[in-house]
Amino acid sequence: MTTAETTYRSRAPWWFNLAGHLLEPWVRIRRDPAEPAALLKSDAPVCYVIERDGFSDALILDRACREAGLPSPMQPLLHTRRRRSVFALARRDGEVFGRNRARSPNEPFGQLLRSIEGFPDRDIQIVPVSIYVGRAPTRETGWFSVLFSENWVMVGRFRRMLALLLNGRDTVVHFSAPVSLREVLNEAGEVQPQRFARKMARVLRTHFRRIRAAVIGPDLSHRRTVVDAVLNAEPVRAAITATAVKENISYAKSWQNAHKMMMEIAADYSHPVVRSASFLLRNFWNKLYDGITMHHFDKARAAAPGYEVVYVPSHRSHADYLLLSYQLHASGVVVPHIAAGVNLNLPLIGPLLRRGGAFFLRRSFKKGSALYPVVFNEYVAQLIDRGVPMEYFIEGGRSRTGRLLAPRAGMLVMTVRGFLRAPRRPVLFQPVYIGYEKLMEGKSYAGELSGQPKEKESLIGLIRGLGVLRQRYGHVALNFGEPIELTPLLDAASDSWRDTVVDPSSKPEWLNKVVDDLSEKIQVNINRAADVNPINLLALALLATPKHAMAESDLLAQLDLMKALLEELPYSERMTLTPMDPAAIVAYGEQMGWIVRVRHPLGDVLTVEPEQAVLLSYFRNNVLHLTACAAWVACCFLNNRRMTRASILRLGRIIYPFIQNELFLPWDSDGFGTQLQATIDFFVRRGLLEATGEGRLLERGPGQDDAAYQLKVIARSLIQAFERYYIAIAALAKNGPHTITAAELENVCTLTAQRLSLLNEPSAPEFFDKALFRGFIQKLREQRVVWTDDNGKLDYDTALEGMVRDARVILAREMRHSILKITGNDTETQRAAAEPDAAPASAEETVNTSEELHQRHVIAEHHEHEHEHVDQSKD
Template identity: 80%
Template structure:
């Protein structure tokens, strides 16, 4: 590669140019992107730099950046040509200090380069575009005044540029793009004239610089008025205005004013100075609130973004989500997206600031307001048409349970239809997982799940909430998941999707299926990018014990097992895991106030009591999907000492669609079975299970053994899901077919779960969440196990009784009896007879079967004895073994 050191041509920059560079050096600090641009060049080929705008300061910055990176000097003559400099600009100023800026055609420089290659088929020139930004994002050490002179879309004069360098020169970014071979481009142009070729390359370079500038400082948005005018002049909106005037019998002018008022209610008023000012303010705010904000896999997301319309789709867990996302993107050199926010946040004083930060507002429901629906759809279409990145939460609201909520695909459908109408730029959906160690809204979430009404957002409430600044909320992680391109999904749905956008009112029959598939894939990819922090691991372990307490030695062992499981059974390549060891995790949990230590002569006990335990369930639910396969295998051994491997896999395949729908798991049926196989092998390696009969039968250790205890802890992270499934089935069967509507069944299940939670002191408020029951009932509908009759009542298939029988493998007789007793309905109960386990769960040989059943009966007797029950199980297989191996 040719460098400044070994180039045969000597630099010819005048003395005053070099002097100016030395004078400017203390005021400018350059950050190169990429850090080592020399790796982009082809060795031995002359390089000619192209900058977006001509300027004395840009030339000085470029020369210094090239010198520091070991690149050829841009101020030296270009080898093999008559050009005195190895750089040219697309836009130039005239020679007058007070003259107006004007753009000159750079075609002359390009024609010179093309002519230099004529008659020399083996010669080539690399054209490297270089973008220079001064003061793109002033740091928290910057003053407010500096924001006014940060980089923007306007080609500023010399005096303003000088002020920008003096104020913001220490935040200078020089972006080197991959060079283009002029010879290759010329050969691919099909023999056009040098003049046409120069114009073509000039257009490509202008587009390239425009795209890079938009990605770095944001799109070139004119005043909000221009966007508003574009929306009101769009044909769908004009038609909706006319329809409103006719329907409501009002004048066209009055209907137009209604539409104008609606679009002003919706539209953002993006302001670069406000965004930079907010960045300045938030840097101090985050430092007071959090101990650190980490981003993982952001480089992959940034590499995939150029050339796409990027839609950020993060999970929604706190009001801090959108502020964190915007702040982190801004300080990382990426444009802040426009964010869809609920109109409830359009508060006095706060709303205007949010608008200038890129927020646009939408109502919770469009129902009954056709004009609003058309106006909002057109506004979204205008943003996409202008290449504005967007951000919205497809869950529709903040998760109160820590789980991903069932997606609401309204914004996705609008985005897809807007793209169909003008598919100029491919759309890329970027899922983002946001993980906290403590939530500002934690207490309010508990209240809402317990039945208290949601507190309405208000300015007074916001002022009261400032007391959160007195607390520390640990670390935050933003993990960028695998991006999803829209075009392949459309290609798979229809060969003619490109013609579907000709009619803006048309709704192709395949649109709903594509939207649902996209929504589910977004949720899956969010979960595949989870961050496992120390609080997640503590919650998984402690909440699986009856009193949320564990001996320190047991907790250390369980944490070590949990980390090993996540490392040896990788969920995806984007999962991140805390580097802390088990002892450090416990110490950190104590420091954060989540757990407390009870000292005892026989060994300290770590516990989470009262409200802390309830709040910890949120952080357990964040990562519940990561332990789903391990929890299923462990559940199979809660009430069974031995099980055949084939039974675990068969029952796992049956239950998987319901777990998948609840936890947004990434595998198909075969993939889940393969993951179960790997999990079983992991448990065997760790000594938690023993493989006998050539690996066909699996056996756990006795109930008092450490291995059995560890399995129980893992199992209980998922056992409540199976209890909810059984509640639903029990309510259906007890009430009988053609009796309940879907809404009535949801309500009956929620009430049953709520009462069961009160009786058993469960610390998981989501246990009786109607949304989880609704999701399970929907899965039953999809699999045609349950359907709605002509009267709107639910009917069900006989296979429901098979699901009841399979449930006995997992749920103890006590739990099933409690559920059946509490569940409202008639006298009918699921499936007569109640064997201890399902027949297919038993080992194959008769001797093993007899021993297995003896163990089960003994375990259940011991369990009842410890819980104070007077009931006794009949022993159909003879006396129980003399030893005790109860499963607690």
């Protein structure tokens, strides 16, 4: 030991030095900055201020100062009566295992102030020092090390001792620049000592909070920092008073109800729990998945600083929020607070989710007390005001079909309102596409789509579902889409939005448009970031055949065509595509159990078993939007040998608003036309179409030609959408104007689609989804093709009849005949349409129509052969 260190240590009691020797093997200190002595500005005495009182913190500070060549904190402070040159802002009582109790730091500041009053040449340098034990959020250490890592809670001596034993070798001592007490006093002017002391303590507390947030993340412990703020907010207090009057209860009782709601809602974020869960999840994901890949995350991270970030992922599975939170945490990004349905607030599971950042909301705000929506809105506003990142699913629930669902704007409205109330930090929405190769909930989704009721979440159900962990679920992709700033949307909607004082109950006239545009952009940007995996490509190809089977050679050729299409005409720069070649894709599909190889002397056949076909349709629907342009062009040649390019473009522009609404496509009408032109040129280059007359006339090969077969496979991925559209317009035209309501039309369409799925080959589950018919009818109304008369009945423009005629270009004669026959004014259809909820067709009805099914297939094949030899080019 050097003479300097001996002199240094002599300033502390022997027992303090002994404790330092005992602690030294367990603690490794990293100073920040590495040479803090350079921060000192003068020879004035130094007084250290630490955030929290503790014997171990004093030992660590003393050692850090000794190693850095700084004055000892254990020496008396010159010109004062203080025996030590250090004090803490927050102090504990003397009980070893008791709870912590903060004491006022005003007394030390008062002593320092009195020591320089009347002595203009005296000064004291106040050096704030922050000490963190086990603060690294991405450090992969043991289980208990994570539990006792640094956080925002002022722990007791026993927990601090465990933290030192487990995490002492990861200790950071942060020295801040010194503050001249003389300069601060001169700037304050004439001020009472008590007030000056309170101001200094407040400034230092703010400083320590800022440093702690930078080192270990923001303080997200809601029950300590947010609950009181929400309940004391003016809108909530007014709602509590109004509820007390309305329900004839005391204010105290009404306040208790609001407090209970707040405790039901609020997250209780815990850094140790999040870090512990990350270790559990790493092993869990390794057993469940073959890999988790993130694309474009660096772009998302670069765009985030300075913004309140709201992650808005697609919602495919319960694993979505766990996957995204885990990947963000593993990448060194603060885990967002996640809006979760109150149905997930299960025993044992709910508290863990809450400590992982989940806050819970009821499925409906309309039922129950009027106090609840006010409390929840205020909670969201507090999160935004504090800059806490959030995550929620604007689809409202998990997609059972694989398509993006129509957005529900509730959380978006609350987010926009919260920002408008205090627009200090701009809001950035970060879309995320989540792509799977197999879903844990696959079988339950198939059951729900076939008519089984949704099983309510429960702890017993969760335990029963643990059997899925024995399976492998392939790879998962998290693709970060183009972020969306809220401020430009507000600027476009209103020049004066910054001057608008938004009351929680008010609704500016431009708010709906902003939210609608925002939700549309989010869904579009999610789709633009799609990941195309091998299972998506297999589903697109195999489900487009009547028996979900293809010869291996045909399947390889089709996969090669689709990959070339997506590579040469990329949907967007953020779309990603599997690097596997067609042969590897087929082998992978067999390995995952999605497809089965049937050996045959004339060539193997790859097929999808019936029970897998419905599940596989989910993965086709994930990427259906990527091939929408190609599918439209191919559809034009299903029943036509020749068509002019102008006809394809003209009809495409007519149908585009409805495809765009259903698949959240990114182009405007002109952009879609440009994409169609590029797609036609691609088909010509690949030999699927032949262009004549300087490219104005397009022709496909005969029906038995390989190129025609490939076109047919592409077309069939979208043909059922056009069949649904035709069902709706045919039903409306058949019934006539002023005869049927929108709800009745939805029921007629649903029943017709159910019937068609029985009379023809099995359809995808969404074929008779009432929500899709509802969206199409709503789009007809937006386009002013259809409107409601004074009696609530639907009237329509003559353009509707033109759409019925144009459908002949796309749909086969037999299909049109079947639709027109079923949607006629027969008594059974009208009676069933009047029912509020049409039930799916029964299994018995399916069996009874088997002979009719066979007959219609024969007729359809005859008509298809007939169309191959007839030129039906229009225009």
